[in-house]
Amino acid sequence: MALASGVRFAARALLRPWALLRGTTLGRTEPAAGGGGDGARRFGSQRVLVEPDAASGVAVMKLRNPPVNALSLELLTELVISLEKLENDKTFRGVILTSDCPRVFCAGLDLTEICGRNPAHCAEYWKAMQELWLRTYLSSLVLVAAINGACPAGGCIIALSCDCRVLADNPKYRIGLNETLLGIIAPFWLKDTYVNTIGHRASEQALQLGSLFPPAEALQVGLVDQVVPEDQVQSTALSEMARWLAVPDHARQLTKNMMRKATADRLLRQRDADTQNFVSFVCRDSIQKSLQAYLEKLRQRKG
Numbered sequence: 001m002a003l004a005s006g007v008r009f010a011a012r013a014l015l016r017p018w019a020l021l022r023g024t025t026l027g028r029t030e031p032a033a034g035g036g037g038d039g040a041r042r043f044g045s046q047r048v049l050v051e052p053d054a055a056s057g058v059a060v061m062k063l064r065n066p067p068v069n070a071l072s073l074e075l076l077t078e079l080v081i082s083l084e085k086l087e088n089d090k091t092f093r094g095v096i097l098t099s100d101c102p103r104v105f106c107a108g109l110d111l112t113e114i115c116g117r118n119p120a121h122c123a124e125y126w127k128a129m130q131e132l133w134l135r136t137y138l139s140s141l142v143l144v145a146a147i148n149g150a151c152p153a154g155g156c157i158i159a160l161s162c163d164c165r166v167l168a169d170n171p172k173y174r175i176g177l178n179e180t181l182l183g184i185i186a187p188f189w190l191k192d193t194y195v196n197t198i199g200h201r202a203s204e205q206a207l208q209l210g211s212l213f214p215p216a217e218a219l220q221v222g223l224v225d226q227v228v229p230e231d232q233v234q235s236t237a238l239s240e241m242a243r244w245l246a247v248p249d250h251a252r253q254l255t256k257n258m259m260r261k262a263t264a265d266r267l268l269r270q271r272d273a274d275t276q277n278f279v280s281f282v283c284r285d286s287i288q289k290s291l292q293a294y295l296e297k298l299r300q301r302k303g
């Protein structure tokens with residue numbers, strides 16, 4: 001009951017994001033730890049913590065949906081709203097996206113959102129996923145992913161839609177699109193994003209095999225731009241950000257749009273068909289069974 005009303009609330013907010021700003025902590029500012037002035041005030045929502053630094057024009061956005069930052073409908077909604085808020089505030093030119101959960105950047109789709117759910121819910125969920133990808137992929141802000149944990153599937157989608165990726169050097173922090181191993185298929189727009197990042201042949205191999213790359217291999221294949229010791233992820237992300245912000249915004253933004261628009265337009269043209277494909281695919285009995293089995297395996301793996 002509580003979950004259902006939460007989902008309805010999140011869905012309403014996706015259509016009318018400002019609705020979520022009322023009656024929640026989103027949009028409320030509070031002093032950041034150790035901070036004093038306006039530049040050090042932070043805001044956010046239950047699942048997204050935003051630490052803005054007005055002086056540098058850079059905000060750090062932290063995913064905090066424990067235990068593994070699975071992309072629930074609520075998290076997707078709150079990410080879109082937080083990003084939109086920063087985009088509409090001309091003080092900000094860049095965002096560093098990172099995780100507030102130990103050892104995991106983002107575990108990808110929240111499988112409980114598509115297991116045992118009705119088609120209408122799966123459709124609503126998938127539209128929210130498309131929306132987050134479109135917003136991040138085409139964002140006018142510089143987005144740097146500071147990947148401080150495991151980054152499979154949907155987590156990798158978020159990282160890939162950023163302009164630059166810095167990964168912590170820990171063999172457990174693997175990144176990639178492992179969908180095939182779950183018996184599901186990456187949608188065409190995700191495949192396109194992969195190809196745009198690592199090229200056709202490497203994508204062909206990695207997608208079919210469901211490869212999750214450890215840091216050195218992720219760097220080698222071009223999936224991430226830097227691999228650094230864990231305690232240097234944040235500072236390296238900030239250095240990368242400075243490099244990107246040294247370029248005049250209008251020239252960088254127009255160039256980004258020129259590079260990415262065709263890929264995004266492809267989804268925009270077929271958004272409804274993509275949603276229908278997703279829903280009819282994940283609602284098949286055979287797919288539901290394999291998703292259930294995968295979730296069960298994850299639950300049993302613990303301890």
Ligand SMILES: CCCCC/C=C\CCCC/C=C/C(=O)SCCNC(=O)CCNC(=O)[C@H](O)C(C)(C)COP(=O)(O)OP(=O)(O)OC[C@H]1O[C@@H](n2cnc3c(N)ncnc32)[C@H](O)[C@@H]1OP(=O)(O)O
Pocket residue numbers: 067068070103104106107108109110111112150152153154155178179182184185186187190277278281282295298299300301302
């Ligand atoms: C032609 C038509 C086209 C149709 C298109 C069809 C499909 C589209 C696909 C779209 C693309 C995106 C796909 C996805 O993102 S699918 C999700 C893939 N994610 C994974 O495979 C990651 C699974 N998780 C893990 O590997 C690990 O949890 C970890 C992230 C490495 C973290 O490990 P650890 O710290 O050891 O945590 P635990 O494994 O113990 O997990 C803690 C609890 O969290 C639950 N959990 C984990 N991942 C998920 C998840 N993705 N969704 C929901 N819940 C998750 C796990 O069960 C534990 O729960 P418990 O505490 O209740 O036991």
